[in-house]
Amino acid sequence: MTNAIDRLGLSPKRQKLCSRENAVRVAGRIFDHHSKKVSVLHTDDPLQPFRVSIDPSSRGQIVMEMVA
Structure with missing residues (x-):
């Protein structure tokens, strides 16, 4: 798998x-x-x-949401 992280x-x-996977795990713990x-948001930042x-106005493409 070659992506921006590997190239860095x-x-x-x-x-x-x-x-x-780690972001989903952290989101689950917060929830x-x-x-x-x-x-869980996907950003354009390779780092x-x-x-x-938990901020609804956060920038980024929503990959997953957990709601009560």
Whole structure:
């Protein structure tokens, strides 16, 4: 799998932390503790391709949402 992260030469640990799977796991933990709407967003930033947000006005393409 060749993508922007691989080309940047980041460590395997950084690649794992930047993964969609990790963002979904973090979103699940936030949702379990706060029961608010939580979104996983895809960004254009190769150092942070996925991020978790509880702010409905956050920028990025929504990949997944958890709602109560």
